[in-house]
Amino acid sequence: MLPQLKPTKIRSLSSTINLNGTIFNHPIQQQSDVSLLVTKSKTINQPQLGNCISLDNVTYTKLVQSSTHSGCSTHGKLVQSHMVKTGHTPRLFLLNTLMNMYLKCNEPELALQLFDEMPERNIVSWNSLISGYTQLGQFVNAKEVFREARIENFSVSKYTYASMLSVCARTGDLELGKVIHGLIVLSGVGLDAFLTNPLVAMYSKCGRLDLARDVFDQCDGLDDVSWNSMIAGYVKGGLHNEMLQVLVKMHKSGVKFGSYVLGSVLNACCTSFDFCLTWGKLLHACSVKLGWDIDVIVGTALLDMYAKIGDLNDAIFIFDLLRVKNVVMYNAMIAGLLRGEDTNDELVKKSLNLFINMQRHGLRPSEFTFSTMIKACVAYQDLEYGKQIHAHVIKNNLQSDEYIGSVLVEFYSLWSLMNDALICFDSTTKQDIVIWTSVIAGHAQNGEYEQALVFFCELLSLGLKPDEFALSTVLSASANLGGVRSGEQIQSYSVKSGFIKSSVVVSSLIYMYAKSGDIDSANQMFEVADKFDVVSWSVMICSAAYHGCAREALTIFDLMISSGIAPNDVVFLGVLTACSHGGLVEEGFRYYETMKRDYGITPAEKHCACIVDLFGRAGRLSDAESFIIDSGFSQAPVMWRSLLSSCRIHKNVEIGKRVAERLIKLEPHASSSYVLLYNIYNDAGMGKHATKVRDLMTNRRIKKEPGLSWIEVGNRVHSFLVGDKAHPQSAKIYDKLDDVLAKIKKIGYIDEKHTEGLTVNHHSEKLAVTLGLISLPPSAPVRVMKNLRVCQDCHTVMKLISKVENREIVLRDPIRFHRFRDGVCSCGDYW
Known part of the structure; x- marks a missing residue:
């Protein structure tokens, strides 16, 4: 049955109606309603009642139609009330007109009530009700009315x-x-x-x-x-x-192409470059011949087509050709300038100028305009201009839009302004998975990995389902935390939700296990993956490289080449890193030349740093210094820092001093340069020079970043500083450490002391490893993460502990992984 509604009383109104030139002051009675109109139409047949004059059906119909055209039902209700008061008997055509008026004025309840109480109905009645419900989006009611019509x-x-x-x-x-x-x-x-x-x-x-x-x-x-x-x-x-x-x-068939047809077909041409070259340009010529090229619809479609395939010259030509420009055209042109990998500063500036011109011509930017412009500020890294566009967003009251909110979170995260990013996140009304992914990624990019995991848990608690990109982001956060436990839980969710087959998720899982020190699990994930892309291969090669598995990394590279996948710059970075960490000097030089010669990849700063490290490993420090000067990256601190580390390994004070002075000029406030030079002097027995470096750090107020190490045990991550005694198991930790030190002293270890008198035996990584020894099962490896490079003494101690305790110890520092087994480290004592 049709939905039944109670009769709706029409409010008591007072209005002046002009009927055929006569003015009537007509108070509407409280009791007048649709049912009263229908009832009186059945019983009263009086031309007038009291002082009110009844009009004919034609006049009433015209008055109701006038109300329909205006979109306001007030006058229609007045006319209806007049019919009730005068006792006019409306004909079916007039009742249908009244019902149509209520539907057009968005009052379907009154229309349905009138329909239910009609003394008779015709096909127009049914059509009007179905059409009205359809136009109002009440499709269920429209279907029910159609069913009732069929039943009757x-x-x-x-x-x-x-x-x-x-x-x-x-x-x-x-x-x-x-x-x-x-x-x-x-x-x-x-x-x-x-x-x-x-x-x-x-x-x-x-x-x-x-x-x-x-x-x-x-x-x-x-x-x-x-x-x-x-x-x-x-x-x-x-x-x-x-x-x-x-x-x-x-x-x-002789049917002329209209603007709608041409626009639709041209939009289809945007999906394929080859399709555009053949049919798109042909249709462009056809539209010129027919004179449609200056039409708004066709012109916009042409502009969008050329912009999407990267043909900016033709896109700009079309844009300049169109005299009347709308917001859609500006949006298409701006998006075209910012699309693709070839976006440069000049194109970004052009897009910003278009945004300015758009407003000068009185056009109001849309949500798409603002989101695109904020993306431009991200690409151009212009904080101040981005803030100005954000102000425009607020001025236009669009700060609650989810698309704009997402790019604003990304924009402020780029500048490490996470408080501002969170304000934009909270201002968004509809917080979909895209904006949640943006805020998680923002925290991860800024090193706030624990907070990223907190937001991910909150996302799940709200019943939202993360997509593959959200899972990849949070897996990256787990990887940087070294939290295998949380990574395993996310992997379980990926399996349950069906995302485990996604190459993005698989690559992130490989990265998570490798970065957490579990290279065996990373290998297993790689072996069971259904398909591999260049990202999966590069992650696996880089993971093997940072774990010191140089030969394995090169073997994976050979498998990748035999699979027909062309390597990119990231893959070669992993290969060169493997050669660097594995001491494969000749192989490294050969791959470096192959990258340039056979694959046309221009070496970047990190590639060249690997070559510097290769020279340093071979003891060719002068060649490394010359290479830096000729590489084009002589102002890159990472190059000189790599050479300075080699000077420390080979105890070359002369070159080390020269390199350190240059590095300190490039990074006057970076503590690592001073610390490396201090160690060079100290190892060479040049105590006075070492003291001068320490005094220079004091005078310049440069503080060495405190060493922090952490280990995951059970469901908790335990952190330690040097000499830390805040841990609840501190007494057990120090007792076990003393016991272990006593064992390794018996096989030749001699502990050292700093000038301050603080023993190096209480460094943070030693405390973390000791907690692992007393908390983890004997068969489980001890995995510890550290924010600074491991010192020489700790490296020696870890090798000896792995031997006397018969335990595998995996230590990750910012440079690489150290895997200690039976008194030997995977780095070969070179790091």
């Missing part, structure tokens, strides 16, 4: 069928659409263009383009809308060849 055996017209097909198209109800199609055939109405068009649209939107084409081919009286509907269906379905067939057939 009303012979519905083609207008009813057209309305119902529109309902099926908008709700995706294919089954009901097929039923209505069958009823059309059985009714013998005939498939003219009036019914063909909604049928084609319905089947297209329900994903059955084959049935849409059957209906299209069976129709004899095709019009412009028919062709447009069929072409639009193929465009939406991505069936470009079929779309072109219909387009050619349309041309042969």
